[in-house]
Amino acid sequence: MTAPLFKGVITALITPLRDGTVDEDAFVRLLERQIAAGVHGVVPMGTTGESATLTPDEHRRVVELCVEKTAGRVRVIAGAGSPSTDKAIDFVRHAKTVGADGALVVTPYYNRPSQAGLKAHFEAIAEAVQLPVLLYNVPGRTGVDLSDEVTIALAAHPNVVGIKDATGDMGRISRQRAEIGPGFALISGDDPSFLGYLAHGGHGVISVSSNVAPEAMVALYDAVQAGDLEAARLWQDRLIGLHKALFLDNSPAPTKYALARLGLCLEDVRLPLAATAEVVRPAIDRAVAAAGVS
Numbered sequence: 001m002t003a004p005l006f007k008g009v010i011t012a013l014i015t016p017l018r019d020g021t022v023d024e025d026a027f028v029r030l031l032e033r034q035i036a037a038g039v040h041g042v043v044p045m046g047t048t049g050e051s052a053t054l055t056p057d058e059h060r061r062v063v064e065l066c067v068e069k070t071a072g073r074v075r076v077i078a079g080a081g082s083p084s085t086d087k088a089i090d091f092v093r094h095a096k097t098v099g100a101d102g103a104l105v106v107t108p109y110y111n112r113p114s115q116a117g118l119k120a121h122f123e124a125i126a127e128a129v130q131l132p133v134l135l136y137n138v139p140g141r142t143g144v145d146l147s148d149e150v151t152i153a154l155a156a157h158p159n160v161v162g163i164k165d166a167t168g169d170m171g172r173i174s175r176q177r178a179e180i181g182p183g184f185a186l187i188s189g190d191d192p193s194f195l196g197y198l199a200h201g202g203h204g205v206i207s208v209s210s211n212v213a214p215e216a217m218v219a220l221y222d223a224v225q226a227g228d229l230e231a232a233r234l235w236q237d238r239l240i241g242l243h244k245a246l247f248l249d250n251s252p253a254p255t256k257y258a259l260a261r262l263g264l265c266l267e268d269v270r271l272p273l274a275a276t277a278e279v280v281r282p283a284i285d286r287a288v289a290a291a292g293v294s
Contacts (some may be wrong), residue, residue: 008040
């Protein structure tokens, strides 16, 4: 039986900013905190990393810095999405050049391609660069849903090794798992339903909450792997408020606010994102405390 290449708790890293530029020192501190907490991987330059507003040069630098400082201790899956297939290929090619373990490629946003267009997009990327690719389906952000049929077809390509599913639809994983087989990484992109996703046969999560509470997210995953569902539910109950609180305002602003309160970085975001609204800050503080983070 072939094991999936990617599994466990994989943190969708924020990109800390200071004075309008990437704060590399803070990024390295945050990265070291994640590794010390026992996460299994990290994603630089995903949605949570504000990839949509960073320049291409900033994007490449963050990925390169992440690979360099991680130094093989955990998997690095570089965000490499774009509404342009050619630009996505460029990002994936760069990820391979600097030594990333894989690329996370979101469905093209805004232009809303057909299922045939989505299939051709991912096939072109997989053919262009010999690097493991995780498909990323998040229709709430992109305006397009990658169908099960296309996902199953793409899984036949040797460079397409899994999917990050942020739909929260528990029914999809069962069909994909049955049709594709055990080697295809089924990764949740929805923290609140992570426990359910694992119960349906998922292999891990690309998590926003693990920016703030990495130890707790790893403990939940470990409890499931040990077959201790009672402990897993306790961790789920402890974390559910944080999962919700980090999306009370435009993400990743609440996550950056929480990390700033912990003294780990500034809460700066780049326009058009705005700083977390004052009205929701107390709820985030309470959720962080309830998750046991101090």
